[in-house]
Amino acid sequence: MCGIVGYIGNRSATPIVVKGLRSLEYRGYDSAGIACIDDGQAQLFKQSGRVDKLEASIDKSSLNAPLAIGHTRWATHGLPTTFNSHPHSNADRTVFVVHNGIIENYQDIKTKLQGEGYTFVSETDTEVIPHLIDYYLKSSKSFEEAFKKALRDLGGAYAIAAITTKEPGKMFAARLSSPLVIGVGKNEHLLASDPTALMEHTKKVIFLDDYDVAVITNKKVAVHNLKKGKIAERKAELLDYDNQEALLGDYPTFMLKEIFEAPATIRSATLGRTIASKNLVKLGGLESVTSQLEYIDRLVIVACGTSYYAGLVGEYLIEELAGIPVEVQLASEFKYRNEPFSRSTAILAISQSGETADTIAALKKVEDYGVLRLGVVNAVGSTISRITDAGVYCHAGPEQAVASTKAFIAQVTVLMQIALRLGDSGSKQYKAILKELDALPAKAQEVLDQAEEIKRIALKYKDYRDFLFIGRTYSYPAALEGALKLKEVSYIHAEGYASGEMKHGPLAMIDENFPTFAIATNSPILSKAYSNIQEIRARKGPVVAIATKGNKAIKKHADDVIYVPDSLEQTSLILSTMVTQLFAYYIAEAKGLNVDRPRNLAKSVTVE
Numbered sequence: 001m002c003g004i005v006g007y008i009g010n011r012s013a014t015p016i017v018v019k020g021l022r023s024l025e026y027r028g029y030d031s032a033g034i035a036c037i038d039d040g041q042a043q044l045f046k047q048s049g050r051v052d053k054l055e056a057s058i059d060k061s062s063l064n065a066p067l068a069i070g071h072t073r074w075a076t077h078g079l080p081t082t083f084n085s086h087p088h089s090n091a092d093r094t095v096f097v098v099h100n101g102i103i104e105n106y107q108d109i110k111t112k113l114q115g116e117g118y119t120f121v122s123e124t125d126t127e128v129i130p131h132l133i134d135y136y137l138k139s140s141k142s143f144e145e146a147f148k149k150a151l152r153d154l155g156g157a158y159a160i161a162a163i164t165t166k167e168p169g170k171m172f173a174a175r176l177s178s179p180l181v182i183g184v185g186k187n188e189h190l191l192a193s194d195p196t197a198l199m200e201h202t203k204k205v206i207f208l209d210d211y212d213v214a215v216i217t218n219k220k221v222a223v224h225n226l227k228k229g230k231i232a233e234r235k236a237e238l239l240d241y242d243n244q245e246a247l248l249g250d251y252p253t254f255m256l257k258e259i260f261e262a263p264a265t266i267r268s269a270t271l272g273r274t275i276a277s278k279n280l281v282k283l284g285g286l287e288s289v290t291s292q293l294e295y296i297d298r299l300v301i302v303a304c305g306t307s308y309y310a311g312l313v314g315e316y317l318i319e320e321l322a323g324i325p326v327e328v329q330l331a332s333e334f335k336y337r338n339e340p341f342s343r344s345t346a347i348l349a350i351s352q353s354g355e356t357a358d359t360i361a362a363l364k365k366v367e368d369y370g371v372l373r374l375g376v377v378n379a380v381g382s383t384i385s386r387i388t389d390a391g392v393y394c395h396a397g398p399e400q401a402v403a404s405t406k407a408f409i410a411q412v413t414v415l416m417q418i419a420l421r422l423g424d425s426g427s428k429q430y431k432a433i434l435k436e437l438d439a440l441p442a443k444a445q446e447v448l449d450q451a452e453e454i455k456r457i458a459l460k461y462k463d464y465r466d467f468l469f470i471g472r473t474y475s476y477p478a479a480l481e482g483a484l485k486l487k488e489v490s491y492i493h494a495e496g497y498a499s500g501e502m503k504h505g506p507l508a509m510i511d512e513n514f515p516t517f518a519i520a521t522n523s524p525i526l527s528k529a530y531s532n533i534q535e536i537r538a539r540k541g542p543v544v545a546i547a548t549k550g551n552k553a554i555k556k557h558a559d560d561v562i563y564v565p566d567s568l569e570q571t572s573l574i575l576s577t578m579v580t581q582l583f584a585y586y587i588a589e590a591k592g593l594n595v596d597r598p599r600n601l602a603k604s605v606t607v608e
């Protein structure tokens with residue numbers, strides 16, 4: 001949520017920062033801006049809208065600047081106007097700041113500064129930061145001192161980059177609850193809220209921790225921790241990252257590309273972890289906590305959005321395969337609940353970005369309880385991967401479309417392996433699932449091969465205003481996720497329900513203008529799915545069904561049928577989800593919407 005990029009070195013900073021911003025646009029795309037300093041002279045460019053518009057407005061004379069910071073915004077305080085876009089500056093334009101997060105006490109600071117004669121030109125919380133630095137500069141020996149004094153006054157969450165014309169050989173950075181990473185190059189340093197923006201230049205990175213303040217020159221990074229009150233040693237790490245994965249290639253959109261990556265996603269989430277021929281699941285990331293895993297008698301999964309739905313699948317899997325009671329909680333609710341939490345309870349956070357503020361807050365809440373904190377995370381080196389005791393990476397590669405697709409597939413695949421790892425390796429089910437995981441990439445490919453047919457059916461339904469998605473057991477979370485995907489990218493109102501709940505209320509909405517997407521793949525209770533579909537048809541509701549290949553009977557029950565290959569109940573939800581992803585995609589595409597950048601949303605939600 002909001003992207004920050006900074007550069008200091010010997011190269012031309014402006015184009016490097018603009019390109020970095022473009023790669024971070026998925027974090028916010030309401031407005032963008034850049035400030036650069038060359039020879040003690042600053043230039044500032046800001047635009048509402050996308051980075052392309054910003055780039056077109058940049059004066060060529062800025063191209064020599066060796067120092068720049070930039071920002072792409074997802075608005076929290078104030079409309080996405082040019083005035084509200086970052087960087088923000090003090091009145092005489094000597095201090096420039098970009099910020100990700102929320103300054104919760106900004107109104108108090110603003111009032112105090114206004115009393116000191118400061119005037120504000122935007123409605124943002126961020127604008128207090130350059131003015132506050134300016135205020136402290138009057139009583140400080142250096143910018144660093146004033147910067148630190150200002151940071152001590154800020155409440156809330158922040159990742160901040162700042163530059164000043166008074167010390168043009170330095171870039172300043174600070175973090176509290178919002179991610180910030182420094183890229184280490186040869187005689188140059190970069191700064192970004194997500195390593196994706198750095199990878200073209202360097203894979204050597206330094207992750208900042210909470211309360212860190214960094215003073216960055218082209219040769220050196222000095223980090224000081226405000227809370228501990230001392231110099232902090234922050235080692236550079238090498239990130240294993242394939243640049244090509246972040247590129248669009250021949251696909252028209254990232255969402256389509258990422259849906260089509262499903263077979264590879266399953267393969268890489270299981271690579272070296274499941275070996276069916278040896279009846280083995282080996283999760284290296286959990287090895288350090290092997291003995292603690294023995295004692296878990298309750299697992300609480302915390303996550304948001306799509307990751308939360310993956311967690312619901314995890315609940316079914318872990319309870320069924322490992323016999324451990326599982327609760328799945330929305331991270332945003334978990335934080336504010338007063339529930340009993342014993343030491344034999346473990347917490348498992350699921351997150352694609354590893355930076356979701358609510359999920360981080362949930363983990364922080366149990367920090368002092370002495371419980372085991374686990375993570376299922378995609379983004380390597382992200383906050384959640386670093387604050388948990390152990391975990392399993394999804395290895396799905398960078399997910400760029402705002403709507404999560406391949407990450408869900410990877411999360412479910414990983415959760416399945418965790419359930420197997422915690423379960424009884426001698427059971428029939430264990431062997432069957434392990435074998436099926438091997439077969440799944442080919443079955444996922446079969447779903448993709450039907451993309452044209454799914455598109456044909458999707459176009460038939462594109463003009464409806466509302467949609468229901470229903471499913472039972474493992475297909476229930478898939479129905480919830482299908483509804484989320486449709487509303488997110490096509491803006492059609494959609495709701496996911498457990499099939500059995502229809503007659504407890506939702507059925508009242510059904511008529512010929514309210515279609516239902518019913519997931520009715522093979523399961524021991526398939527006949528119940530038929531009954532639920534009939535209840536809908538009896539009220540004239542159109543029905544699209546997902547069924548297992550070979551099921552001819554379903555044709556009697558549904559207006560349209562999309563078949564998926566035969567698979568286990570525990571795994572076929574992955575195939576059904578791919579169908580709903582494509583369904584949502586093609587409707588949004590037909591409506592001419594920006595599928596990768598749905599309105600009002602941003603990826604990586606780093607504010608609560």
Ligand code: F6R
Nearest residue numbers: 305306307351352353356403404
């Ligand atoms: C939906 C979507 C969101 C995320 C949610 C959690 O398509 O992408 O609902 O799943 O914001 O994000 P992560 O997984 O990064 O914690």
